Amino acid sequence: MGARKLAFDKVMFTTAIALVLGGICMVYSASGLVAEREFSNPHHYLLKQTVAAGIGLLLMVGAMGVDYRRYNRPSLVFSVMAGTVLLLLLVLVIDPERDFQRWFRFGPFALQPSEGAKLSVILFLAYWLAQRAEAVNSLRQVLLPTAALLGLLIALIVVQPDLGTAIVLGLIAVAMLFLAGLRSAWIIATAAAVTPVLGVMVWQVEYWRIRILAFIDPWRDQLGYGFQSIQSLIAIATGGLTGVGFVASHQKRFFIPKPHTDFIFAVLGEELGLLGCLTLLALFSLLVWRGLRAALRAPDRFGFFLAAGLTLQIALQALLNISIVLKLLPTKGMPLPFISSGGSSLLVTLAAVGVLLNISQHDDG
Numbered sequence: 001m002g003a004r005k006l007a008f009d010k011v012m013f014t015t016a017i018a019l020v021l022g023g024i025c026m027v028y029s030a031s032g033l034v035a036e037r038e039f040s041n042p043h044h045y046l047l048k049q050t051v052a053a054g055i056g057l058l059l060m061v062g063a064m065g066v067d068y069r070r071y072n073r074p075s076l077v078f079s080v081m082a083g084t085v086l087l088l089l090l091v092l093v094i095d096p097e098r099d100f101q102r103w104f105r106f107g108p109f110a111l112q113p114s115e116g117a118k119l120s121v122i123l124f125l126a127y128w129l130a131q132r133a134e135a136v137n138s139l140r141q142v143l144l145p146t147a148a149l150l151g152l153l154i155a156l157i158v159v160q161p162d163l164g165t166a167i168v169l170g171l172i173a174v175a176m177l178f179l180a181g182l183r184s185a186w187i188i189a190t191a192a193a194v195t196p197v198l199g200v201m202v203w204q205v206e207y208w209r210i211r212i213l214a215f216i217d218p219w220r221d222q223l224g225y226g227f228q229s230i231q232s233l234i235a236i237a238t239g240g241l242t243g244v245g246f247v248a249s250h251q252k253r254f255f256i257p258k259p260h261t262d263f264i265f266a267v268l269g270e271e272l273g274l275l276g277c278l279t280l281l282a283l284f285s286l287l288v289w290r291g292l293r294a295a296l297r298a299p300d301r302f303g304f305f306l307a308a309g310l311t312l313q314i315a316l317q318a319l320l321n322i323s324i325v326l327k328l329l330p331t332k333g334m335p336l337p338f339i340s341s342g343g344s345s346l347l348v349t350l351a352a353v354g355v356l357l358n359i360s361q362h363d364d365g
Contacts, residue, residue, distance in 0.1 A: 008064055009360035012290035016060065016353045019283055019338035020053050020346075027341045029247045030267040031260035045260055045341045052343035056350035063354025068362075071355075072302045077127045081149070084120040087113035088156040112344035114157045114165045119348055121153065121169055122176070122309035129180040130301035136180040143186065146173070158201075163208060164320070164334040170194075171316050176309050215330035229327050231255040232263050235270040236326065243273030260341040262333055265325040280339070281322075287353075288315045294360040307359045310352040 024046070031045035038044070071077070091104060091113055104111045128146065135141040150173050157166045174187060202208040210225045218226025235251035238244060249270045252259040259267050269277050291311030298304045314337050321336040323329045335345040 006361050006363055008357045009290050009294065012287060012294075012353065012357060012360060015283055015287045015290070016338075016350070017057075019287070020057065020350070022280070022283075023339040023346070024049055024053055025246075026264055026268055026339055027260050029249065029271060030252050030264050031341055032247075033253060034258065034260060048343060049341050049346070052346045053350075055343075056347045059347060060350040060354035060357070063351055064357040066355075066358060068303055068306060068355055068358045069300070071123060071306070072127055072130070074127070077124055080120050081124050084113065084117050085152065085156070088117065088153065092156070092159065112342075114160065114162050115344040115348045117153055117157065117165070118169060118172065118313050119310075119352065121150065121173060122306065122313060122352075124149070125173060125176045126302055126305035126309055129176065129305050133180050133301060136177060136182050137186065146177070161205065161208075162333065163202075164332040167332075168313070168317055168320065168334070172309060172312055175312050175316075176305060179308055180305070211331045215327065218327070228257055228263065228331060232266040232325050233327060235266040239270040239273040239276075241274050243269070243271045243276055246271050262321065262331075262335060262340060263325055264340050265322055265336055268339070269325075284315070284318050284337075287311075290360070291315075291356050294356055297363050298359055299362050303359050303362065307356055310356050313352060314349060 027049040028043075028046045032042040035044035035046075036042040087104075094104065104113070125146070128142070129136065132138075132142050137143070150169065154166045154169055157169070174182075174190070178184075178187065202212060213220075214225040214229050218229040220226060222230055231251055235249065235256060238250070244250070249259075249267050251270055252267050256263050256266055265277070265280075268280065272279075288311055291307060291314070295304050295307035295311060298307055317334060317337050320329065321334050321340075324331055324334060335342045337345065337349045
C-alpha cells in the first residue's frame with residue numbers, strides 16, 4: 001500500500017507549544033536581574049525571546065506545510081551545505097579582534113550559524129544515507145566523504161571556539177550512521193582515534209582546560225573555576241521537591257553566571273523543584289517519542305533518516321545540557337532547547353519540529 005496523508009501530530013505540536021511557553025516563562029524569571037544590570041531594562045531578554053518564539057512558531061507552521069520530500073534534491077542539499085560552510089567562514093573573519101567569533105550581529109539581535117549547521121548536517125546525511133544505506137560501511141562510497149565534510153564543519157566550529165556544538169554535530173552524525181547500519185567496529189575505531197586528539201586540544205586551550213579541572217574537583221577553587229558548577233548544584237539542591245517558588249530563585253541573583261542561558265535548568269530546578277524538572281523531562285521525552293514515531297512510520301528512507309536526525313538533535317542537546325548542569329559532564333556552552341534564552345537555538349529547534357510535523361503526516365501504510 002502507498003503512503004497515506006494524515007493529519008499532523010497534535011501531541012507533538014502541543015508539546016512543542018508547551019515547551020516554548022515554558023521557556024518564555026523561565027527566561028522571564030531568570031533574566032530580569034541580568035537584563036537590568038546590562039541594559040537597564042529587566043525585560044530585555046524576555047522581549048527578545050518572545051520575538052524569537054513568534055518567528056520560530058511561524059517557521060514551524062510554515063515547515064509543517066512543506067512536503068519533506070521536496071528537500072530530497074541534490075541541488076538543494078549541496079546548496080545548503082555550501083551556504084553553511086560560507087557562513088561559518090564569514091563569521092570567523094567579520095571581526096577578527098573578538099575572542100569569540102560565533103555570531104553575526106544585527107543591532108540587538110544575533111545569528112549563530114553553527115546552530116544552522118546542525119540542520120544542514122542532518123539534511124545532508126538524510127539525503128546521503130538514503131541513497132547509500134547498503135554501502136554505509138564502505139570507506140570510499142560513504143565514510144570518507146562523510147568524514148571529510150563533517151571534519152570541515154567541525155573544524156570551522158571548533159576555531160570559533162564552540163566545542164559544544166562540534167561535539168553535538170559529531171554525535172548526531174555517528175548516531176545517524178549507526179541507524180543506517182554502520183558497524184560498531186568503525187565507531188570504536190573512530191572514538192579511539194579522536195579521543196586522544198580531543199584530549200590534547202582541550203588541554204592546550206586554557207579555558208577548556210579550566211572547565212575540565214572544574215569538572216574533576218570544583219571545590220578546589222570554589223570562587224574561581226569551580227564557582228559556576230557549585231552554584232548550579234546549590235540551586236538544584238535548594239529546590240527540593242516542589243521548589244522555592246516561581247521567580248523566587250536566590251542563585252539567579254548573580255551567583256550563577258548568565259542564569260538565563262546554558263544554566264537555566266538550575267534556576268528551574270530551584271524554583272520548581274524536582275517536580276518541575278520531571279515535568280520538563282516528561283515533555284522532552286514525549287516530543288522525542290513522537291519524533292521517533294514519525295521516523296519509524298515515514299514512507300521512505302529519506303523521511304526516516306531526516307526525522308531520526310532532527311529528533312536526535314533535540315534529544316542529545318537536552319540530555320547534554322541537563323547533564324552539564326547536574327555536573328555529570330564538564331561545563332561547555334550548550335543551550336537547553338526551547339528553554340534557554342537565545343534566538344538562533346529556538347529558531348532552529350522550531351524549524352526542526354516543523355519538518356517533523358510534516359513527516360508525521362505521512363504513513364507508509
